[in-house]
Amino acid sequence: MSTHAPHISSPSRVPASASPSGDGIVVGGGPVAVDAFIDFLCPFCKQFEATSGPILDELVAEGAITLVYHPMGFLDDLSTTRYSSRASAASGCASDGGDFVEYLYMLFARQPPEGGWRACPTTNWSNSGARWDWRTVRSPRASGRAHTWAGAPT
Known part of the structure; x- marks a missing residue:
């Protein structure tokens, strides 16, 4: 057994709006910090977002809180495609x-079942009418915009 603490390396690239520690996406800028650890495949995370999301959005809009989402991939084993990690990386x-929150809502609205097959977390919204160019998120590796940060803390 080693007596040395494990070395956890920081990701080489973090998304825009990343927290200072690089492990979350910051929404808002209020004096009270609220951290939400989410997995886009987690039905309880979806339920939390459905019930608490509107209240959190209101508090962010009022400048009362800084909301930090920490996308994680703890349910990768319940998908045949590592959906959780891929969705987290795409959220970066x-x-x-500038569309993290819109993407978060869309992914939870179109969440596949645990254990189900989903080709790619970005195919869920290719026709969603989102205002960003979905092709840059659909193939982030091809565009050189891939994020490995989401898998780092999980």
């Missing part, structure tokens, strides 16, 4: 475009 690309 959405953040780069």
Whole structure:
């Protein structure tokens, strides 16, 4: 057994609006910090967002809180495509475009079942009418915009 603390390396690239520690996406700028640890495949995370999201949005809009979302991939084993990690990484690309919250809502609205197959978390919204160019998020590796940050803390 080692007596040395494990070394956790920081990701080489973090998304726009990343927290100072690089492990979350900052929404708002109020004096009270609220951290939400989410997995886009988690039905309880979806339920939390559905019930608490509007209240959190209101508090952000009023400048009362700084909301930090921490996308994680703890349910990757319940998908055949590592959906959780892929959706988390793609959320970083959405953040780069200033559309993290819109992307978060869309993913939870179109959440696949645990254990189900989903080709790609970005195919869920290719026809969603989003205002950003979905092709840059759909293939972030091809565009050189891939984020590995979401898998780092999980």
